[in-house]
Amino acid sequence: MSKAPSLEWDHSTAAPVLHVSGSWTLALRKPELNDVWRQGGRLPEQLTVQVAVEAWDSSLLAVLRRLQRLADEQEVALDLQGLPDGVERLLEMAASPSTQAQEAPPPEYGWVARVGLGAQNVTEALKQSCIFIGEVVQAAGRLCIGKARMRMSDFWMAFQQCGPGALPIVALIASLIGLILAFVGAVQLEAFGAQLYIANMVSIGMTREMGALMTAVIMAGRTGAAYAAELGSMQANEEIDALKTFGFPPLEFLVLPRLLALLVSMPLLTVFADILGIFGGFVIGSGLFDISAAQYINQSLEMLTLTDFLIGLFKSLVFAVLIGLIGCYYGLSCGRNAQAVGQATTNAVVSIIVALVVSDAAITLICTQLGI
Numbered sequence: 001m002s003k004a005p006s007l008e009w010d011h012s013t014a015a016p017v018l019h020v021s022g023s024w025t026l027a028l029r030k031p032e033l034n035d036v037w038r039q040g041g042r043l044p045e046q047l048t049v050q051v052a053v054e055a056w057d058s059s060l061l062a063v064l065r066r067l068q069r070l071a072d073e074q075e076v077a078l079d080l081q082g083l084p085d086g087v088e089r090l091l092e093m094a095a096s097p098s099t100q101a102q103e104a105p106p107p108e109y110g111w112v113a114r115v116g117l118g119a120q121n122v123t124e125a126l127k128q129s130c131i132f133i134g135e136v137v138q139a140a141g142r143l144c145i146g147k148a149r150m151r152m153s154d155f156w157m158a159f160q161q162c163g164p165g166a167l168p169i170v171a172l173i174a175s176l177i178g179l180i181l182a183f184v185g186a187v188q189l190e191a192f193g194a195q196l197y198i199a200n201m202v203s204i205g206m207t208r209e210m211g212a213l214m215t216a217v218i219m220a221g222r223t224g225a226a227y228a229a230e231l232g233s234m235q236a237n238e239e240i241d242a243l244k245t246f247g248f249p250p251l252e253f254l255v256l257p258r259l260l261a262l263l264v265s266m267p268l269l270t271v272f273a274d275i276l277g278i279f280g281g282f283v284i285g286s287g288l289f290d291i292s293a294a295q296y297i298n299q300s301l302e303m304l305t306l307t308d309f310l311i312g313l314f315k316s317l318v319f320a321v322l323i324g325l326i327g328c329y330y331g332l333s334c335g336r337n338a339q340a341v342g343q344a345t346t347n348a349v350v351s352i353i354v355a356l357v358v359s360d361a362a363i364t365l366i367c368t369q370l371g372i
Contacts, residue, residue: 003054004028007036015044020051024060033066043076051082061090132329139251148252158261162223166269169222170215174273177214178280181205186289195289199299202281207308211274213360216319219266220352224327227258228348231331232341250332259324266320267313274312307372315363322355
């Protein structure tokens with residue numbers, strides 16, 4: 001039968017000696033180290049610990065490390081004698097400030113290798129993006145035939161977030177954009193006595209360009225970032241893996257409600273922004289340049305056409321698809337830690353804004369070439 005582990009003081013010599021004996025294994029009850037340590041009384045600058053054990057495992061290492069910490073607190077040096085083979089090396093590793101393996105330094109590549117690696121990364125990103133877009137299209141197809149597993153409650157919750165919840169900030173920005181357009185244009189038009197054409201400039205600028213674009217930029221920072229952060233947190237917490245395990249397709253369950261909510265809310269917010277932007281121009285025109293309300297409204301209605309209005313709505317739908325797809329893509333491709341969630345959110349916002357500007361320029365160029 002194994003002998004119980006023991007910690008005993010020997011005061012028969014000039015300096016006290018602490019004896020560690022018995023079998024130090026996990027299955028046996030250990031003596032209370034703090035109580036035994038206090039029994040030692042006033043200790044010398046160097047304390048001898050005599051180790052003579054029959055069997056040992058990690059329990060012996062644990063008690064010796066605790067002895068070292070207690071001795072360090074009282075500025076006492078330990079002299080460990082009779083240590084079994086390997087224990088001294090293990091104690092040194094435990095006491096080392098850095099016992100983890102150091103990461104190998106990254107290899108240094110030449111410019112040819114860097115170009116090749118960059119091209120490889122771009123190709124892989126394009127591949128993953130195409131796969132994601134294809135899967136979203138398939139999920140949308142299943143939704144159209146009534147086979148998608150999407151909850152309407154998720155859609156209404158997402159619509160509340162990106163629709164009515166965005167009205168205050170959209171109203172503020174759209175009004176200020178209308179004010180700025182009117183004021184900047186009026187300064188130039190006043191030199192020719194053509195202040196009345198402030199209405200033309202603001203109406204066309206808001207309906208064709210600024211209303212949809214500024215609303216999309218607001219939604220990129222507000223909703224696109226939220227989508228990336230929400231889905232990224234779910235990915236980091238393995239909630240998306242749990243959905244897959246239970247048979248719920250993440251694209252139908254998480255992406256479709258958010259994308260549809262944006263497709264419904266963006267045109268409505270764009271119309272709202274157009275109206276407030278035109279009203280902001282009216283405030284400048286009537287307040288600073290003595291344009292009557294009837295003149296301003298009549299000039300705006302004469303200049304605006306259904307084509308201008310529909311172009312703005314078409315842009316808002318394109319922007320809604322870009323915001324939803326890019327935000328959800330970065331969220332679903334996020335890593336498994338908090339830093340990755342923040343990085344995914346940042347990348348999503350930057351990518352969305354770049355995509356908005358590029359797509360807006362492309363649509364404007366196409367409309368110009370077609371004469372519409």
